[in-house]
Structure formats: C-alpha cells, structure tokens
Amino acid sequence: MYKYTSKNLLLNPEKYFYTTFEGQKFIDSYYESRNSFIKNIKIENQDLSSWIEQLEIKNNDKVISTGYVLLNYLKTNKKNDFINILFKKFEVSKKIHFSYDSNSFRPVQKKDNILDYILFGITLIKLYEETKFLGYVNSLLKICDIIISQNPISIVKYAPALKIIIEKELELVNQL
Amino acid sequence: MINLFKLGIILSDTSRSRAYLQTLVNKKIVPKIIVIMVNSNQSLIGKPKRMIQTPFIELKYNNDQWSFNPNESIETTLNKSNLEYVKLKVDNINDPKVISFLTNLEIDNLIYSGAGGIILKKELFSLGINFIHSHGGFLPKYQGSTCNYFSIIEENIISASVILMNEKIDDGPIIHVIKLSPNFDKTKIDHYYDPLIRAIALVKAFEINPNFNELKRKKSYQNSMYFVIHPVLKHIAILK
Numbered sequence: 001m002y003k004y005t006s007k008n009l010l011l012n013p014e015k016y017f018y019t020t021f022e023g024q025k026f027i028d029s030y031y032e033s034r035n036s037f038i039k040n041i042k043i044e045n046q047d048l049s050s051w052i053e054q055l056e057i058k059n060n061d062k063v064i065s066t067g068y069v070l071l072n073y074l075k076t077n078k079k080n081d082f083i084n085i086l087f088k089k090f091e092v093s094k095k096i097h098f099s100y101d102s103n104s105f106r107p108v109q110k111k112d113n114i115l116d117y118i119l120f121g122i123t124l125i126k127l128y129e130e131t132k133f134l135g136y137v138n139s140l141l142k143i144c145d146i147i148i149s150q151n152p153i154s155i156v157k158y159a160p161a162l163k164i165i166i167e168k169e170l171e172l173v174n175q176l
Numbered sequence: 177m178i179n180l181f182k183l184g185i186i187l188s189d190t191s192r193s194r195a196y197l198q199t200l201v202n203k204k205i206v207p208k209i210i211v212i213m214v215n216s217n218q219s220l221i222g223k224p225k226r227m228i229q230t231p232f233i234e235l236k237y238n239n240d241q242w243s244f245n246p247n248e249s250i251e252t253t254l255n256k257s258n259l260e261y262v263k264l265k266v267d268n269i270n271d272p273k274v275i276s277f278l279t280n281l282e283i284d285n286l287i288y289s290g291a292g293g294i295i296l297k298k299e300l301f302s303l304g305i306n307f308i309h310s311h312g313g314f315l316p317k318y319q320g321s322t323c324n325y326f327s328i329i330e331e332n333i334i335s336a337s338v339i340l341m342n343e344k345i346d347d348g349p350i351i352h353v354i355k356l357s358p359n360f361d362k363t364k365i366d367h368y369y370d371p372l373i374r375a376i377a378l379v380k381a382f383e384i385n386p387n388f389n390e391l392k393r394k395k396s397y398q399n400s401m402y403f404v405i406h407p408v409l410k411h412i413a414i415l416k
Binding site: 004015016017018019021022023024026027030088091092131133134135137138139141142145173176 | 326330363398405407408409414
C-alpha cells in the first residue's frame with residue numbers, strides 16, 4: 001500500500017528523510033493509488049487553461065498573496081521571483097502559506113488553502129516543462145501527496161484541476 | 177601543500193565519519209587535531225543504529241579498491257591507530273564551546289563531518305579556518321540534499337565533491353570532484369556507498385590537489401538546488 005497519503009499531510013507534514021526501499025511493489029502501489037484517485041473523480045473532462053482562466057484571486061498590495069502570484073504566472077506567463085523563493089520554502093517546510101511578507105518573505109497568514117497547493121502544483125508542471133529541472137517533479141510528487149491526503153469533500157470543487165495534475169504527474173514520472 | 181600538522185577533523189559518530197576516518201587513516205592522512213562531538217549523555221551524536229547487516233563495504237574507483245567497515249565506531253578506529261582525540265560535549269558544531277575550542281587551535285583546515293542538515297554559523301567562518309566538506313553530489317550541478325539519486329536518474333552517475341564551505345549551501349570553492357557509475361547495490365547508497373564515495377573524494381583531494389586550489393567551474397546552472405528526494409524518485413533511481 002502507498003503510505004504517503006494515508007494521513008492528512010497538512011496536519012502531519014511528511015519530511016521524506018531516509019525513506020526505505022521497498023522494491024518494485026512500492027512503485028506499483030504508487031501508480032495504483034494515483035489511478036484510484038483519478039478514477040474516483042467524477043467529472044466531465046475540462047481543459048486546464050479554461051479552468052485557470054475562470055479563476056479570480058484578489059491581490060493584497062501589503063503582502064505577497066500566494067494564490068494571486070501563482071495564478072498571475074499561470075495566466076500571463078510572467079514569473080514573479082517569489083515563485084523561486086516559494087519553491088525553496090515549500091521544500092523546507094512542506095507548507096504553502098496564504099500570504100508572505102514582501103520584505104522578509106516570512107509567512108503572514110499561515111492558513112492552509114488547498115487551492116494554493118493546487119496552483120503551485122500546476123506551476124511546478126509548467127516550470128518543469130520549461131526547464132526540465134528534476135527538482136520540480138520532486139516537489140510535484142510531494143504536492144500531489146498533500147492534495148490526495150485531504151478529505152475528498154474539501155477538494156471536490158477543484159476536481160477538473162486535480163484530475164489533470166495527477167495525470168500529468170503520472171506522465172512525467174513515467175518518462176523518467 | 178596542506179600541512180597535516182595544521183589539519184583537524186571534527187566528527188559525530190555517523191557512518192559518514194566512520195568512512196572518512198578509516199579511509200584517511202588507511203591512506204596515512206592523519207589530522208593533527210581530532211575532535212569528537214558527544215551530547216550531554218556522553219553518547220555519540222548521530223550514532224548509526226542499523227549497521228549490523230552490512231559488515232563491510234567495498235568499491236573500486238580508478239583501479240583502486242576502497243573499503244570501510246560501517247560497524248567500526250570512530251573511537252575503535254582511533255584507538256586501534258593510537259590516535260589522540262578530544263571529546264566535546266555539544267549538540268552540534270554551532271555550539272559556543274566548539275567555537276571557543278577552535279579559536280585556541282593552530283589549525284588552517286578542518287574537515288567537517290557533523291550530523292547532516294546543519295548550516296554553520298557565521299562566527300565559525302571568522303576563525304580563519306577552512307572548513308572542508310565532502311558533498312554527496314556532482315558540483316556545481318547538483319547542490320543540496322540526496323543529489324546522487326537525482327544524478328543517477330538523469331545521468332547514471334554518482335559523485336562526491338570536496339569544497340571549502342561558505343555560508344551558503346554547497347556553494348564554496350570546489351577543490352576536487354569524483355564521479356563513477358553506480359555499479360553496486362544501490363539500496364545501500366544512503367549509509368554505505370555515499371559515505372565511502374565522499375571519503376574517496378576527500379583522499380583524492382589531498383592527493384591530486386594538495387594546495388586546495390579552487391577548480392574552475394565549467395558551467396553555471398540556473399537550477400541546481402535539490403531537496404530531499406521523494407520516495408517514488410528514489411525507487412526509480414535504485415531500480416534503474
């Protein structure tokens with residue numbers, strides 16, 4: 001059984017230090033777990049770009065609004081330098097916070113907003129496709145673990161994006 | 177050339193330290209000052225717990241056979257070779273006791289082999305000592321954590337790079353780099369082959385670049401900072 005989504009990873013962040021080798025059966029369990037998640041998403045296929053286009057996130061000039069920065073990059077292709085900082089911050093803490101201070105980059109509002117994790121996942125896919133930097137796939141796997149570890153009721157409204165993220169993650173892993 | 181009389185080593189009892197010490201002693205590169213960090217219970221910091229099943233690790237590099245016994249404690253190695261050492265009761269290298277201790281030593285270079293994940297305090301770099309670190313990964317392309325799994329996936333290589341540490345992670349002057357094909361049991365990278373490869377790189381740095389001149393970086397990379405590998409990628413690397 002794939003164990004990295006069995007507990008809520010926003011409440012119990014997984015650090016992934018010295019994980020044990022379990023052989024091919026571990027890879028099989030990963031594919032099984034991801035495919036089962038996709039299968040349970042009951043939605044009509046929707047294009048990711050149209051899902052992104054219909055999203056609106058308000059900006060707050062006093063702080064860095066994580067969702068706004070990520071959505072702006074996905075809509076306009078203009079990459080804010082903060083995205084590189086967010087990548088490192090996520091890998092250290094395994095958290096994406098709602099907003100950050102513009103100078104110190106410390107979290108301002110620490111609440112977990114699953115949409116921010118989803119947007120960061122899509123951002124990682126886009127960054128990997130642009131750079132082929134394997135570190136982005138590494139983070140994407142962790143983001144997908146976090147998403148799948150959530151109560152399905154809390155994420156069902158993002159179903160179109162979830163399906164595409166997980167399918168894309170599987171495709172990228174399959175290419176390695 | 178590095179003056180061994182002005183060379184020190186600071187260790188926690190990890191598998192990495194065991195590999196370093198045994199390999200250096202075998203090659204007669206013996207630091208004048210040897211410091212072991214122990215915690216307040218006198219137990220050795222970072223003492224490996226899962227060594228018993230793997231008694232001896234061997235590796236061929238450039239026609240030479242290299243090996244270490246991961247079950248041999250650093251104190252056993254030191255006692256077998258009649259080497260003197262100092263024990264410091266500290267939690268890590270950033271402890272003020274370490275800084276105070278190092279201030280009073282006449283050393284130019286110190287091999288660092290403490291517990292992983294510690295970033296050295298600024299104060300340490302103002303002591304006039306070069307902190308020598310053997311990084312598990314091919315620098316400057318692979319900085320950060322668990323780099324060798326990423327390089328196996330991308331290039332089927334495993335590597336170690338000897339650097340002089342600065343305040344950034346894996347960013348200091350590169351002194352020597354070795355790389356090889358991972359033609360061994362890749363399930364034993366973490367506590368066995370990675371430490372041995374780092375130890376070989378250290379020895380080779382002393383042999384090939386004894387003045388510790390900085391190597392020219394052939395290329396800079398926009399993205400080179402890697403973080404702890406996800407188990408799916410780790411499995412892909414091991415099964416490759």
